[in-house]
Amino acid sequence: MTDVALTGAKGRMGSLIIDEIRSSPDLKLVAAIDIIGIGDRVLGDVCVSDARDVQRVLRESRPDVLIDFTVPSAALENIHAAADTGVALVVGTTGFSEEQLSIIEEMIKSAGIAAVISPNFSLGVNVFWKLVEMAARSLSDYDVEVIEAHHRKKKDAPSGTAMRTVEILSRSLGIEDVRHGREGMCERGREIGVHAVRAGDIVGDHTVLFAGPGERIEIKHQAHSRSAFARGALRAARWVVKAPPGIHSMEEVLASS
């Protein structure tokens, strides 16, 4: 049995993860944490603890792993609490700055805990990243654009998945210039274009477009349901409790579970 604590329990991802844990006999939800403004409160049939008590809640509930789907500033606090209490981590939150990422790396390293951090836990996106890398190797002279679309409530842009895709393209193509959107006089150079669409209830679309003389290729992933992310996060949770200390990728999880 793997005991799970969850931060962001009331959110779109958090509530789905609770449902998935309920239908998984090998997982047990021992703590659900979100902003509720008082100590503990029963919401639906889950007892939710207030985010300000995260340290205490982790000490008392003694989970094997903390899963975090919140916002960057909150995730930093939650990771700090997990590091302090020696709890393994699965972090799905996106939108971290470079500075926040280096603080996270340092906290995880000095605590000697294991963590899986990924901007996208779906199996499909992890295959999409491999396809993008493969295409980039053969289409190194083509223009490349990354287009993502998400629901109107998403807080960060571009998505974490789009930014990881840009990293892969940048490394494979040796292009450092990234152009976010275009307006005015902006003739294309050797750059990676990035475009973020926010509309309605789109779960998450990512497209990489390679265009060259007389043709183009589009590699596209579309999530139909957040359950693809929730299932992947739980697969990472089962894996990380047996993993060595350090920060691991979803690629490692998929390769050995």
Ligand SMILES: NC(=O)C1=CN([C@@H]2O[C@H](COP(=O)(O)OP(=O)(O)OC[C@H]3O[C@@H](n4cnc5c(N)ncnc54)[C@H](OP(=O)(O)O)[C@@H]3O)[C@@H](O)[C@H]2O)C=CC1
């Ligand atoms: N890696 C992946 O596969 C995926 C990553 N994501 C990422 O996960 C994150 C959450 O997404 P989503 O569920 O849609 O967002 P939501 O806004 O629906 O959920 C976030 C929840 O976290 C709560 N929260 C804020 N601060 C804290 C805190 N200090 N401690 C505990 N909970 C807190 C929010 O409360 P309140 O609303 O009151 O502020 C909210 O209930 C985003 O960064 C998103 O990009 C999303 C899907 C897949």
Ligand SMILES: O=C(O)C1=N[C@H](C(=O)O)C[C@H](O)C1
């Ligand atoms: O906020 C979301 O919804 C999503 N966020 C992740 C991201 O920023 O890449 C993953 C997924 O696309 C859904």
